[in-house]
Amino acid sequence: MSYDHPDVILCPGGPMLLRGRHTVEDADGVPHETTRPVTAVCRCSRSASYPWCDDTHKVLPPKLRPA
Amino acid sequence: MHRPRLPLPRGPLSEELLDALPVGTDFRATLAAAPSATGDDAALALWVLHELHYRGFAGVDDALEWEPTLVRVRTLLERDLETRLRARCTPPEGRPFVADVLGWIDDQEGVSLARHVHHDADRDQVLDLLRARSLYHLKESDPVSWLVPRLGVPAKAALMELQYDEYGDGDPNRLHHHLFALGMAACGLEPAYDAHVDVAPAEALEQNNALTLFGLHRRLRGAALGHLAAFEATSSLPSRRMVHGLERLGFPDELVAYYAEHVEADAIHEQLAVRTICGALLAEEPELEGDLWFGAFTCLDLEDRFARAMLQRWGVEERAA
Known part of the structure; x- marks a missing residue:
């Protein structure tokens, strides 16, 4: 038996989980290396730790949260 | 390795127990007091x-971990604790855990x-909080590690993915409880968990006891x-507040770094805990959904009791989150 093990998981209303080592380029073209087995990439664009998630999406009104 | 010291007793049972542990031969009076x-x-x-x-105590025989009379005492106390925790628990009814728990917690x-x-x-209040x-x-994360052999394949792999990050991704310098020890030492606090037990309120002991109860019992x-899901889901935003407060008060960078690490790590871990770990558990053992809610409720309830106890001893009026 094999199990689903996606590289990317889109969390409803929250971040994108990204498995493995990657380089993520932010909106200004600055590269950011992942350092963990799984990284949460910000999808609401308001994280103080951008491009990584810092849970800021939780304090946004529902309509401003990612789908 | 550091061997913790025994704490000071807080009543008849703990007095019997703490007297009997260094001798290590007769626990009948301890059992009678339980x-x-x-x-x-x-x-x-x-x-x-x-x-x-976990680590035992200096001057106490390691074999007492499984001494039958002490296991009996432990069982009596754990039953009483679990009964109280379940009596307090009023989780939402009929809501799916994976889809709804993060919203419910918010x-x-x-x-x-x-x-x-x-x-x-x-x-001084922050130092008091750090000690507790x-x-x-x-x-x-240590109490959670006891779960690993008790889970099915997908839940086990998912839990290890999270725990690996808690334990520093293979780097001891990034291991979370070591980061907290570095932060304590930088503040001049002894970074040993036996050092501050005597000043910790009962509510802090109960938080730890509940975690160990859940970790030690496969059922x-x-x-x-x-509990893990709720703990992770109530960490990232509060850790950001801790960072701001510690910087406001001029606490050392090592301590700030511990909380800054949790802003980022727990924004990941809450999603893993709910979606990949609890989700995988429920796929194999759907009958455990009620206990997922019980654990999540207990985590928030015990933290609320701890917070009230700390504010009360500082003479601070309560404010909601």
């Missing part, structure tokens, strides 16, 4: 018995110590993972 123990006394006795499973209005630290706490928190933060694996 059924009537309550409050601080019962909480401390259970905490001490649980510690035999709607709860517990007392927030992080908010107090952010805006109002003074230096040290009971857990210096063995952060409570659902409660343990529900």
Whole structure:
């Protein structure tokens, strides 16, 4: 038996989980290396730790949260 | 390795226990005192018995971890604790855990110590908080590690993905409870979890006792993972508040770094805990959904009780999160 093990998981209303080592380029073209087995990439664009998630999406009104 | 010291007793049961442990031969008086123990006394006795499973104590025989009379005492105290926790538990009915727990947690209005630290706490209050928190933060994630052999393949792999990050991704310098020890030492606090037990309120002991209860009993694996989900889901934003408060008060960078790490790590871990870990558990063992809610509820309830106890001893008025 094999199990689903996606590289990317889109969390409803929250971040994108990204498995493995990657380089993520932010909106200004600055590269950011992942350092963990799984990284949460910000999808609401308001994280103080951008491009990584810092849970800021939780304090946004529902309509401003990612789908 | 550092061998913890025995704490000071808080009543008849813990007095019997702490007298008997260094001798190590006769625990009949301890057993006799167990059924009537309550409050601080019962909480401390259970905490001490649980510690035999973690690091033990200086001057106490390691073999007492499985001494039958002490296991009996532990069982009596754990039954009483679980009964109280279940009696308090009023989880939402009929809501799917994976889809709804994060939203449910956001709607709860517990007392927030992080908010107090952010805006109002003074230096002594923060040091008092660090001492009380040290009971857990210096063995952060350890109670959850007991679950690993008790899970099916997908839940086990998912839990290890999270735990690997908790334990520093293979780098001891990034291991979370070591980061907290570095932060304590930089503040001039002894970074050993036996050092501050005597000043920790019963509510802090009970938080630790509940975690160990859930971790040590295979039948409570659902409660343990529900607790994990709620713990991770109430960490990232409060850790950001801790960072701001610690910077406001001029605390050392090492301590700030511990909380800054949790802003980022726990924004990941809450999603893993709910979606990949609890989700995988429920796919194989759907009958455990009630215990997931029990664990999540207990996590928030015990933190709320702890927060109220700390604010009360500082003479601070309660404010919701």
